[in-house]
Amino acid sequence: MKLRIKIKIAVAAIISLASIGALHSPPRAQESTQPSRSVWDGVYTEKQAERGKTLYSQGCAACHGAEMTGGEEAPPLAGPAFLANWDGLTVGDLSERIRVSMPPNNPKSLNRQHIADILSHMLNVNGFPIGKTELDPKTELLKQIRIEATRPKG
């Protein structure tokens, strides 16, 4: 191959690699900066929400209401009153609250997959969009999803 062509190929390769390198974010630092996703980014699947709906009706509806409207002993889990408490926090904060204290009489009865499924149902009822990948039960990953009451612009 002629040297000029070799150089052109090399330069093209370098530019491509550099572009790929630039597009590829560096690995996330331990100290997390602003979480990159929000509940508006399609963070759960339809199937997962259906699983969550069943779990919800078995373990949560008795106090929080079949429609998540709340009751004498428990607050609503959908709508403005709920979002007022959680707007600006993360799905991980919510999952931890559930994991630690819900249901009140037996908080250890829900495993993290259950919680992720129930959360998917909650997100669904709250009107957040369905996505292609399931909500991962790992707390540290859930903490990377922001709860935002209003859809961000653009």
Added chain:
Amino acid sequence: MSRIIYRSIPVLVLLVVTLVWMTLGVQSQSRTNNQARINNWMSVHSTKNGEWPTYNGDLAGTRYSPLDQINGENFNKLEVAWRFKTDNLGTRPEYKLEGTPLMVNGMLYATGGTRRSVFALRADTGELVWVHAEFEGQRAVNSPRQLSGRGLSYWTDGKEERILYVTTGYRLIALDAKTGTRIPSFGKDGVVDLKVGVVYGTGQQIDLETGDVGLHSTPIVVKDVVIVGMAMKEGMTVKTHNNTKGQVRAFDVRTGKLLWAFHTIPRPGEFGGETWLDNSWAVNGNTGVWTQITVDEELGLVYLPVETPTSDFYGGHRPGNNLFAESLVCVDLKTGKRKWHYQVVHHPLWDYDLSSAPILADINVNGKAIKAVAMPSKQAWVYVFDRVTGEPVWPIEERPVPKGDVPGEWYSPTQPFPTNPPAYARQAVTEDDLIDFTPELRAQALKIVSQYKNGPIFNPPVVSRIGGPLAALTIGTLNGGTNWPGGGYDPETHIIYAPASNASVAPIGLVEPPPGFSDIRYVMGIAGQPFRVREGPGFGSAADFPQPPRRRAASEETAAAGGAPASPAGGGGGGTLVQGLPLVKPPYGTLTAINLDKGDIVWQVPHGDTPDVVRNHPALKGMNIPKTGQNGAVGLVVTKTLVIMGDPQVTGMPGRPRGAMLRAYDKATGKEVGAVYLPAQQSGSPMTYMLKGRQYIVVAVSGGAYSGEYIAFALPPEDVPANNERR
């Protein structure tokens, strides 16, 4: 030798006699001193001296402290002096911390956690000194009143110091205040089992493990007596009308020996028995005293605010006025004998429990000095009586009220209507009360109201029907008005301060319970919706749950008639929101100052930032809506110049992180003169004390994402005035 001894006998005898006489004299002197010390310990430890020795500050229930270091000029400078998270008390963090701590002798005492642990902190630094917890097993799990409760009590005889409190499993414990260990000589090894002597029916002892009784409020310690009330499970959907019978008991504070018991449901031969027709006293219960009791130490009188009988909204199994349900009862401190009573709701059907401390106020009405008792209420009336005679200070008129039509029900033809002071929050949902931000929202509100049977105060519950009426529309019934935190009182100006929810819309509908669920003909429910057992707040939160109870699986969701989303924070029936907004217009929550000498409202302000749902609502875009206040039960503390109270909800206001505010109002004018940030809503009422020349305010916050914490505020050291007394 023997002669010397012989002669000295008279001298010796004289010496011995003198010695004995002197010893006896010294003993009696010290006994007198002890007596004086015992009788005066409350004046030594008092808000007057900058301490906070009892839940409401003093036995009169005023929540008043004359401290003035923190004022309207420097409130905004307050910083967090120390904080105490309750996460590690009990088995997991709690989200409903409702205590008000005490401060005596430089120590702060409070309850916290899912096991209602008791702890002591150094009050200047929040340093933990000791913790005590009772491991009660199944009886705590079964308790109808869970979590940390409202606090504890302190006693001293000038030498010994004790902490007394009621556990979730309903036992009265006495602890050494210095070490947190049980006092062996109190009761049985530091414990009085309060369930012993609690009965149902015609006098059958309730089961010690499963029997329905508990308490959130604190015991009341006065002189050498400790007085304890009782609470039962919330009565919306209960299994039987033959529930635990209410009573109030007094015990010797040193030994735990029972001194007297007042039966709030009269037994045969006792006064008031004829108000339970058809012998219904024998098959009904509740009618407890679950809130704070007040005491006039000087007069030796105790004031009991009594709650609703079994089955809050259906009284067909208890015909008659049902004394002493929803009555203020005055009993003798020594004997527990009734001196007078006043029933504020006859044959209760609206859950108008007397919800807070009846405040003792020495007032001057039309030139006449009256030792009064003033009681804010869910109904948003302050009921004011001469506390010696029981005479209403202003006339209370028996007025006819509409009769309902629920099968089997008995109705009182009249109900008491105080003529003064005026009601300070909504008592009914009138057309004037409806949301009116836009004509469209108002039209929707009218449509919602048309599904219910509406009416003025004392609108009787109805059997729920698909297609209407779904329920009787009420407001302020279950949640008030003024609820458990109660109000406060300024003894210098004779002004009572009453916080109130003003948007607690509550549809009260009745349905027949599923077969086998209950022996009560009707329980709370909405036709067409799956039957739901309604528990009370904090249900199921006990530290130990050995196995998961079988939960009733909700049936397939049927189309709920008129189901609209989310009810406002604070619970109460759903289905009345208008696009997520409260059915009624603002103010949603208020603070009112009422002059008790005149019976006038002096000022009223909305309390709390406008909720996010209003501020961010698409239908209200661009509108300039004045501050609406927030619906929710919060309490206050009154000082020399301020009334201080935190928000019941969190909001995401611009300029600060999402959270709530602790606000200071000029107590004379109601002007908000300062506010400091709280990371979560106020969940327990604030208190204040002075220590080493610095004034502190301590308040409990919790809820949503934020687990329980006591936060202490004080002025930065450089802002503390130089001439303050050092304590």
